[in-house]
Amino acid sequence: MPPKHKTVPPKLACRLLLWFLKEELAEEVLGDLEEKFYHTAAQRSVLRAKVNYWYQVFKYLRPFAMKKNRSNSKLFIMVQHNFKLSYRTFIRYKSSFLINLAGLSSGLACTLLIFLWIADELAMDKFHEKDEQLYQVYLNHEENGSVRTAPPTPGILAEALANEVPEVVTAVEDTDMDWFGNNFALSAGKEKIKAKGKFSGKDYLNLFSFKLRSGDPEQVLDDKSSIVMTESLALKLFGSLDVIGKSVDWNLLHFKGQAKVSGILYDLSDNSTDQFDFILPFAIFKDNLDSDGMHWGNFNSYTYAELSKGADVKQLNKKLANFIKQKDEGSNVTAFVTKFSDIYLHGNYQNGVLTGGRITYVTLFSVIGIFILLIACINFMNLTTARASRRLKEIGVKKTLGAKRGGLFSQFMGEAIIMSVTALIIALVLVYMVIPQFNELTGKSISLQLTWKLVGIISGITLITGILAGSYPAIYLSGFRPINILKGKLNASFGEVWIRKGLVVFQFALSIIMIVSVLVVYQQIDFAQTKNLGYDRTNVLKVPIEGKAVENIPVFLNELKQVPGVIEASCTSHSIVSSGSFTTGVSWPGKILIKLSALNRHVCIMGFWRLLASNWPWGGASLIMSIQKNQRSYLMKQP
Secondary structure: OOOOOOOOOOHHHHHHHHHHEOHHHHHHHHHHHHHHHHHHHHHOOHHHHHHHHHHHHHHOOOOOOEOOOHHHHHHHHHHHHHHHHHHHHHHHOHHHHHHHHHHHHHHHHHHHHHHHHHHHHHOOOOOOOOHHHEEEEEEEEEEOOEEEEEOOEEOOHHHHHHHHOOOEEEEEEEOOHHHOOOOEEEEEOOEEEEOOEEEEOOOHHHHOOOOEEEOOOOOOOOOOOEEEEEHHHHHHHHOOOOOOOOEEEEEEOOEEEEEEEEEEEOOOOOOOOOOOOEEEEHHHHHHHHHHHHOOOOEEEEEEEEEEOOOOOHHHHHHHHOOHHHHHOOOOOEEEEEEEHHHHOOOOEEEOOEEEEOOHHHHHHHHHHHHHHHHHHHHHHHHHHHHOHHHHHHHHHHHHHOOOOHHHHHHHHHHHHHHHHHHHHHHHHHHHHHHHHHHHHHHOOOOOOOOOHHHHHHHHHHHHHHHHHHHHHHHHHHHOOOHHHHHHOOOOOOHHHHHHHHHHHHHHHHHHHHHHHHHHHHHHHHHHHHHOOOOOOOOOOEOOOOOHHHHHOHHHHHHHHHOOOOOOEEEEEOOOOOOOOOEEOOOOOOOOOOOOOOOEEOOOEOOOHHHHHOOOOOOOOOOOOOOOOOOOOEEEEEOO
């Protein structure tokens, strides 16, 4: 008997029980559960009674107690029947099955690898929390009737933007790690290592979402004597992550300093184009350049800005067009902002106009992936329709016994989808096996992590592949008339012949296009590797300067020339195949105010051109060295 108070069994549990329980069991089971509920509530507690009630309800989720859904039962029997038929067909025609399986699995494997690469490309720099408001400043340089677009900006631009442009919430200065090469050296106690570092403004970690393990992002770069490093670097230097406040000596060319660790970053994501080991305050870089290097005509830093929500970028760019020209009379540059996360894929400019970038490769490989999958699907179609005569008796008997075309269509589509799923399993194994080599080839760090999103996409690709590959064979095979099958009259119509021949021609055309494309790419790579660059690069080696050699370059070069086999050693201010930093605003007594193109500094010392001369008789094997001090390169050659 229920007690007088209002304690009753959970209504939701009762409804669930009545929904799935057989009608003939419902009254008896509900009575027993209700009696046990009130007994437990009286003897122990109401909460214990409710928990036990739910437990008893779930215990009845068993086949003997559940209602039978006739429609679901028929569907299950039909699916089970189709599985059996597909299995018997695959066993009976092993050769065709294995050929189709190999074609689909290899096509899916290639498509999945391409998809993983594309997904990685599209995800670059998208993880920053302020992605929608994060922009980078670019400059258009008007030079000799054309426009050159580049990201380096004056080091004093960020502060001016933050103070004078209302749409800019925060602006940060930053240096490119490539400017310093591998010349940064860090030491802590006896540990001395090289690392990739840069100089950044104090709000850098507020603007970019590089997570700190230790430290406050708003303060870690405030002090000029601070340094922020990644977990990996901290472990290499100190063997521990508890290093806040510890001292580090840093050395960059002939610049030296000491800093205290103010923050530890989690290791950077592979989806970041900015890969560094540590950050020093931009104030250090600014002090070393002083007023001679920090002016509106020296483009020695990158500038990033957080725009206010709802800011009109087009109007802002109109406002920025003359921003630097107003600061520097006679300047030939026009500033504009572009979304930071778009630069990786859309970063190429021609004459001041955006012309694309790596998005071209993404589009190209997307088309290649579709082509590969199409070839695999067409191969399946052709092989399936080619062996149609083997299954004529099966189709004729089934139709004679009353089978409808829709049922046969479902059977053949089911076979194609089962084949596609089997091919997917093999494709995943292949991808897992080759992904290390694929990463080495592409320079990526892709991993096959089966997230729900990836599982959904892969399942979609597999289903589409099965439907695409099985649609025409299913339509073709289910369309045979039993009377014609029994009479042996199976003359194909003009349309059927045209479709089959068209598929074969299309498949071979795609294959030829891809083979020709591979040959063209090979020839382009060979051309790039063998092209005459205008100097004799044989046996020339370029290496960065290290250690005490920085302190006295001429002495080092003289000592180097004394090494047996060294014929010549020299230096240049930058790499001989690319320009380094550049500047404008050069002044001299009596200078007339005109628009001056950017001046590339390329300083060489005696013997440099003789070292690279194509007619210089080098003799046997040689050695080349490049040593840099203030972006100064030194070369040497030995027989």
